[in-house]
Amino acid sequence: xxxxxxxxxxGSAGPVHAVRGIDVTIARGExxxxxxxxxxxxxxxxxIILGLARPDDGGVEVLGRTPAQAVxxxxxxxxxxxxxxxxxxxxxxxxxxxxxxxxxxxxVDEVLELVGLTDVAKQRTQKLSGGETQRVRFAVALIGDxxxxxxxxxxxxxxxEGRRAFWLAMRRLAAEGRTLLFATHxxxxxxxxxxxxxxxxxxxxxxxxxxxxxxxxxxTRTIRATLPAVAPAELAALPGVxxxxxxxxxxxxxxxxxxxAIRALLAGHPQVRDIEIAGAGLxxxxxxxxxxxxxxxxxxx
Amino acid sequence: xxxxxxxxxxxxxxxxxxxxxxxxxxxxxxxxxVIAAPNRNVHNLDGTGISLPLYYMTGLASFGTMMSxxxxxxxxxxxxxxxxTRQLRITPLSxxxxxxxxxxxxxxxAAVSLGLLYIAGATLGVSLPAETWLKMTGLIAxxxxxxxxxxxxxxxxxxxxxxxxxxxxxxxxxxxxxxxxFPVHGFLHTxxxxxxxxxxxxxxxxxxHGSGWGTMGWLxxxxxxxxxxxxxxxxxxxxxxRA
Numbered sequence: 001x002x003x004x005x006x007x008x009x010x011g012s013a014g015p016v017h018a019v020r021g022i023d024v025t026i027a028r029g030e031x032x033x034x035x036x037x038x039x040x041x042x043x044x045x046x047x048i049i050l051g052l053a054r055p056d057d058g059g060v061e062v063l064g065r066t067p068a069q070a071v072x073x074x075x076x077x078x079x080x081x082x083x084x085x086x087x088x089x090x091x092x093x094x095x096x097x098x099x100x101x102x103x104x105x106x107x108v109d110e111v112l113e114l115v116g117l118t119d120v121a122k123q124r125t126q127k128l129s130g131g132e133t134q135r136v137r138f139a140v141a142l143i144g145d146x147x148x149x150x151x152x153x154x155x156x157x158x159x160x161e162g163r164r165a166f167w168l169a170m171r172r173l174a175a176e177g178r179t180l181l182f183a184t185h186x187x188x189x190x191x192x193x194x195x196x197x198x199x200x201x202x203x204x205x206x207x208x209x210x211x212x213x214x215x216x217x218x219x220t221r222t223i224r225a226t227l228p229a230v231a232p233a234e235l236a237a238l239p240g241v242x243x244x245x246x247x248x249x250x251x252x253x254x255x256x257x258x259x260x261a262i263r264a265l266l267a268g269h270p271q272v273r274d275i276e277i278a279g280a281g282l283x284x285x286x287x288x289x290x291x292x293x294x295x296x297x298x299x300x301x
Numbered sequence: 302x303x304x305x306x307x308x309x310x311x312x313x314x315x316x317x318x319x320x321x322x323x324x325x326x327x328x329x330x331x332x333x334x335v336i337a338a339p340n341r342n343v344h345n346l347d348g349t350g351i352s353l354p355l356y357y358m359t360g361l362a363s364f365g366t367m368m369s370x371x372x373x374x375x376x377x378x379x380x381x382x383x384x385x386t387r388q389l390r391i392t393p394l395s396x397x398x399x400x401x402x403x404x405x406x407x408x409x410x411a412a413v414s415l416g417l418l419y420i421a422g423a424t425l426g427v428s429l430p431a432e433t434w435l436k437m438t439g440l441i442a443x444x445x446x447x448x449x450x451x452x453x454x455x456x457x458x459x460x461x462x463x464x465x466x467x468x469x470x471x472x473x474x475x476x477x478x479x480x481x482x483f484p485v486h487g488f489l490h491t492x493x494x495x496x497x498x499x500x501x502x503x504x505x506x507x508x509x510h511g512s513g514w515g516t517m518g519w520l521x522x523x524x525x526x527x528x529x530x531x532x533x534x535x536x537x538x539x540x541x542x543r544a
Contacts, residue, residue: 050391051391052391080384080388089313089314093313101306101394
């Protein structure tokens, strides 16, 4: 879908390289998370896929067409990162207006039901809460019955319940064979709701693969325990331990081989207690992969 | 796809804005009554044989409709700030349908504004032959085309905060140069003939036994329509960034 994408802005301090060359192909029916810290180039990439920005170099193909053609054919629905609703229409009217723009829209009432807006269908848009506003924006993205849905940080203003309802709806959409691409900085959302994650940092893709594989790639486990009065340097020297950290009496050992490390730890320091061994979360993987990506742009798989 | 549905919802939400009624429609009416009501018996303004209520009805008709057309700019700037314009760009709504909705909404506002002023004029004794009402209204409608384009262009070029002063300033300046409030002579008159609002005033002055537009009038209005339509189209097409 994306080939050698490059986009720079003219900033006040010279050019800002928002996207530095991305090659990504997303197959139909995939649910993909686009992860990255602020300024990673996620929104710029989304703008390019939607035809809202033009790449300086490289090409984009959306469902076998140019972005503009895909949008004009009503194949794409999107929820942009920023956006309020226009005033003086009811929720139902606004969604109906959006429906009128598409060649094969879904039924308005069905969409309102799906995103949980039936109760506020008659409210004017300016009177909605932040979470309800997000749901209306989701409904607007969905109403055209798109093959590809792109959502830029969709759950930002939603409460816990709203989020759960949102992902439930998303799973149903994915099950219907739609392609879903969402940007998020909630790592657990990417972990729980996508088949695949694309990690971006500094305008590059630093990792791309199933979320389990990304976690596995980092290959570390962390041992946490309570162990007073042993210097971190001594712990870091244990076999299988990469680095050690201490916060009060609590220690955290990042291990390349946790089996080796735990045996050595118990042998050397029998007083150690409250032991936990955890696999790296996506968050750890994320930090490790994005932290030094300017020096190692070749990490990407 | 229902091409006119977007226009219908656009009209619906525009006319639901109560503040619009107070300021866009109420203000010219109040102005008119303040000026014309105390002088309703002046039937021979400065020896011209024209009644004062009629003269100011035509002045406010051109001013009010010009303002109505330009109000498209406020609405567009507001939608851009809300991010709605970008949302529309990722729907199949065509540029043509979008612009049609904006133009028709502006005309609907102008029509209400004009209708109210005609009624207000009638309450102060203005009476004209049906043919004159029609000719005047038709020529005003044509004279408003460049302002539809100007409103759209400003809406896509300026921010919410700057559309107000910009529109107010431009309309006030054009109104004076064009002889909306009082006849202009000499240098101002020479300049005035090259701005489209001058011909809008001339259109309204059909009711004052004016001659409407000669070749010059049609050329100026047509020329500005082309120039401003291009500016509006370019402004719309380039305006894809995050506000």
